[in-house]
Amino acid sequence: MRLIDLSSPIDARFWEPDPVxxxxxxxxxxxxxxxxxxxxxxxxxxxxxxxxxxxxxxxxxxxLTVHTGTHVDAPAHYGSAASYGTPRTIEAMPLDWFFAPGVVLDLTSFGTGAAGPTVIEKELARIGYTPSPGDIVLLNTGAAARVGTPAYFTDFTGLDGPATRLLLDMGVKVIGTDAFSLDAPFPHIIRTYHETGDTSVLWPAHFLGRQREYCQIERLANLDALPEPFGFQVVCFPVKIAGAGAGWARAVAVLND
Incomplete structure (x- = not known):
C-alpha cells in the first residue's frame, strides 16, 4: 500500500483573502x-x-476560516435551505462519503473559466472510465502550482452548472479540486454576469448544492503525483466541527501497489 498526500497546508506565510x-x-x-x-x-x-x-x-x-487549506464543504455552506430538506453541517455528513474509489480528471489545458459537460465527457472518454455511484471525482486544474500567491484565487478552472450536474447524475457525492473553488474564479464570474446578465453563471456549482446534496473538497494538491487516473482510494475525512459549513481535511490517496 502506498499513500500520496493530496492536501495543501495551512500556512500563515501564504497570501490569503482572510489571513491566517x-x-x-x-x-x-x-x-x-x-x-x-x-x-x-x-x-x-x-x-x-x-x-x-x-x-x-x-x-x-x-x-482562520474553515475554508483555509484543504477542506470539505458541507451542504450547509451552499445556503440555509434546500429542496431536499435542511442542509446538513459538516459533522453530520456520512463518513463513507469520504472513503471511496477516486478518479482524477486532467483539466490543466482548459485555462481560467468554467468548464462545461463536454470537457468532462471528453476527459472521461480519454481515460476510459465512467464514475460509479459514490466515487470521488478529483479535478486536476494545475492551480496547486500557484498556492500561497494571489494568482491562486484568480487563475483556475472551475465547473459550470451542467458539468457539475453531469457528475452528480452519475451518483457522485463528493467532487474535489486543487483550485480555490469548484466554481470559476470570482472575477471571471462577475465579469461574465456583467457581460451577459445571466444569473445562472453566478456560482452554479455551489448553488446546485441547494438542489442536490453533495460535498466539495477544495484546495487539494499533488494530483499530478497520482500514477493512474483511477484504481485508487481517496480518504478525506473532515474535522468534526459542530454546526460548521466546512471542515479541514487531510486528503490522501491510497494505492494498492
Whole structure:
C-alpha cells in the first residue's frame, strides 16, 4: 500500500483573502502558562524550575476560516435551505462519503473559466472510465502550482452548472479540486454576469448544492503525483466541527501497489 498526500497546508506565510494568524507558544512559555493557569483556576502553586529545562509543552493558536487549506464543504455552506430538506453541517455528513474509489480528471489545458459537460465527457472518454455511484471525482486544474500567491484565487478552472450536474447524475457525492473553488474564479464570474446578465453563471456549482446534496473538497494538491487516473482510494475525512459549513481535511490517496 502506498499513500500520496493530496492536501495543501495551512500556512500563515501564504497570501490569503482572510489571513491566517498563527501564534506559537514555546515550551518555556508553556511552562509559565501552565503555572499561571494552575494558580488562577485551581489555587495550586507550581515552580516551573522543577521541570526538565524549565520547559513544559508547546502550543499553537490559530485564527482562520474553515475554508483555509484543504477542506470539505458541507451542504450547509451552499445556503440555509434546500429542496431536499435542511442542509446538513459538516459533522453530520456520512463518513463513507469520504472513503471511496477516486478518479482524477486532467483539466490543466482548459485555462481560467468554467468548464462545461463536454470537457468532462471528453476527459472521461480519454481515460476510459465512467464514475460509479459514490466515487470521488478529483479535478486536476494545475492551480496547486500557484498556492500561497494571489494568482491562486484568480487563475483556475472551475465547473459550470451542467458539468457539475453531469457528475452528480452519475451518483457522485463528493467532487474535489486543487483550485480555490469548484466554481470559476470570482472575477471571471462577475465579469461574465456583467457581460451577459445571466444569473445562472453566478456560482452554479455551489448553488446546485441547494438542489442536490453533495460535498466539495477544495484546495487539494499533488494530483499530478497520482500514477493512474483511477484504481485508487481517496480518504478525506473532515474535522468534526459542530454546526460548521466546512471542515479541514487531510486528503490522501491510497494505492494498492
Amino acid at each position: 494568524i498563527h501564534t506559537a507558544m514555546s515550551p518555556a512559555e508553556g511552562a509559565r502558562h501552565m503555572s499561571e493557569e494552575l494558580r488562577a483556576h485551581m489555587g495550586i502553586e507550581f515552580d516551573v524550575d522543577a521541570l526538565p529545562g524549565g520547559e513544559f509543552l508547546n502550543n499553537d493558536t490559530l485564527s
